[in-house]
Amino acid sequence: MIDKTVASLEEAVAGIFDGATVMIGGFGTAGQPAELIDALIAQGAKDLTIVNNNAGNGEIGLAALLKARRVKKIICSFPRQADSHVFDALYRAGEIQLELVPQGNLAARIQAAGAGLGAIFTPTGYGTLLAEGKETREIDGKHYVLEYPIKADFALIKALQGDRWGNLVYRKTARNFGPIMAAAAATTIAQVSEIVPLGALDPEVIVTPGIFVQRVVAVSGAASARVA
Amino acid sequence: MNKLTRDQMAERVARDIPEGSYVNLGIGLPTKVANYLPKDREIFLHSENGLLGMGPAPAPGEEDPELINAGKEPVTLLDGGCFFHHGDSFAMMRGGHLDICVLGAFQVSKKGDLANWHTGAPDAIPAVGGAMDLAIGAKKVFVMMDHLTKSGECKIVERCGYPVTGIDCVDRIYTDLAVIDVTPDGLVVLEMVEGLDFDELQRLTPVPLTLAA
Numbered sequence: 001m002i003d004k005t006v007a008s009l010e011e012a013v014a015g016i017f018d019g020a021t022v023m024i025g026g027f028g029t030a031g032q033p034a035e036l037i038d039a040l041i042a043q044g045a046k047d048l049t050i051v052n053n054n055a056g057n058g059e060i061g062l063a064a065l066l067k068a069r070r071v072k073k074i075i076c077s078f079p080r081q082a083d084s085h086v087f088d089a090l091y092r093a094g095e096i097q098l099e100l101v102p103q104g105n106l107a108a109r110i111q112a113a114g115a116g117l118g119a120i121f122t123p124t125g126y127g128t129l130l131a132e133g134k135e136t137r138e139i140d141g142k143h144y145v146l147e148y149p150i151k152a153d154f155a156l157i158k159a160l161q162g163d164r165w166g167n168l169v170y171r172k173t174a175r176n177f178g179p180i181m182a183a184a185a186a187t188t189i190a191q192v193s194e195i196v197p198l199g200a201l202d203p204e205v206i207v208t209p210g211i212f213v214q215r216v217v218a219v220s221g222a223a224s225a226r227v228a
Numbered sequence: 229m230n231k232l233t234r235d236q237m238a239e240r241v242a243r244d245i246p247e248g249s250y251v252n253l254g255i256g257l258p259t260k261v262a263n264y265l266p267k268d269r270e271i272f273l274h275s276e277n278g279l280l281g282m283g284p285a286p287a288p289g290e291e292d293p294e295l296i297n298a299g300k301e302p303v304t305l306l307d308g309g310c311f312f313h314h315g316d317s318f319a320m321m322r323g324g325h326l327d328i329c330v331l332g333a334f335q336v337s338k339k340g341d342l343a344n345w346h347t348g349a350p351d352a353i354p355a356v357g358g359a360m361d362l363a364i365g366a367k368k369v370f371v372m373m374d375h376l377t378k379s380g381e382c383k384i385v386e387r388c389g390y391p392v393t394g395i396d397c398v399d400r401i402y403t404d405l406a407v408i409d410v411t412p413d414g415l416v417v418l419e420m421v422e423g424l425d426f427d428e429l430q431r432l433t434p435v436p437l438t439l440a441a
Contacts, residue, residue, distance in 0.1 A: 123365075129346070176277055
């Protein structure tokens with residue numbers, strides 16, 4: 001019997017190794033798998049490359065991982081926010097590398113990895129600082145920049161419900177990067193508010209098919225719905 | 229002259245958004261446009277974090293941390309609205325499916341280059357978000373900004389002094405002084421505020437303007 005559910009957060013993050021590239025879902029704190037990140041901090045992996053839209057808020061979740069000095073490099077679109085002081089201090093001290101990627105290119109590069117594409121030509125960023133030194137091409141009279149896929153060893157994502165085959169549904173705007181990161185990582189670990197029996201999720205509304213998910217762990221609903 | 233207030237600018241932009249439009253309102257000043265969309269028009273607001281059919285802010289106490297807009301503020305979803313992941317959301321933007329996006333700006337050049345993401349200051353931490361996707365993706369890109377900086381320099385320029393967000397991408401500029409189209413023949417003034425004449429607007433603007441016929 002195939003059962004991708006694991007009993008604990010500790011088991012969920014087992015095997016994440018030093019130097020791994022880890023995608024973390026979420027847009028700000030919406031969809032951020034805070035409990036998995038806490039488990040990763042406890043697990044101890046270091047020198048990580050993190051892929052996220054932002055670079056942490058306040059001192060929880062991703063910000064706490066940064067504060068614990070586990071992150072060597074972050075690939076994101078919008079690091080600077082009102083409450084990104086942990087990242088800001090590390091960046092100004094030269095203690096973290098930043099690869100800044102326009103948000104849509106971040107999504108497209110993650111999708112390219114999940115879809116097995118070798119590269120993409122994107123119009124976003126053409127003629128800007130963020131395309132400097134990159135190959136460009138004119139196609140049908142429009143200018144494009146060559147960008148390479150972003151793939152990961154692990155993805156940590158948050159969903160509302162999952163089943164033992166790894167099928168997932170999400171909640172509202174917490175969906176954001178979850179489905180595309182799930183496809184782009186070798187090992188995708190989903191925290192869910194509830195594990196439901198096979199067949200309970202309507203196949204017409206499953207957002208992430210279980211083929212993209214390797215581990216599912218339930219966290220208490222109260223904790224996962226906490227306000228940022 | 230009667231410079232427009234920020235709310236009057238938002239109201240002016242809102243008048244130009246037709247029934248049935250799919251629209252993204254950028255963070256900051258453009259967000260105010262939502263308050264002035266004519267009530268008799270159905271307009272679909274898109275937020276790049278993954279929703280279409282965005283409604284107004286929720287009543288106090290009704291906020292949901294998993295129902296937010298691109299500025300990470302709590303919002304609501306209208307009946308008929310929907311959620312989607314970032315890949316789909318940016319396909320809507322980059323793929324030319326949005327009719328209009330409204331953005332703030334530091335500068336716009338006479339040929340429609342936009343600078344709105346980074347001051348380029350050596351100590352600034354750069355952040356771009358969806359700005360570059362919005363700049364190049366929508367069918368029409370509207371910019372709303374003050375005509376002059378606080379120190380009196382015009383924000384409509386020959387060439388952007390700040391790092392650009394996109395090139396040749398702005399279609400129309402709404403300032404607190406005028407509405408100006410960016411056309412292949414240059415900048416065309418459609419409207420000016422009461423008490424401002426064309427010569428004065430041209431004096432304040434260091435690139436050639438023409439008055440719409």
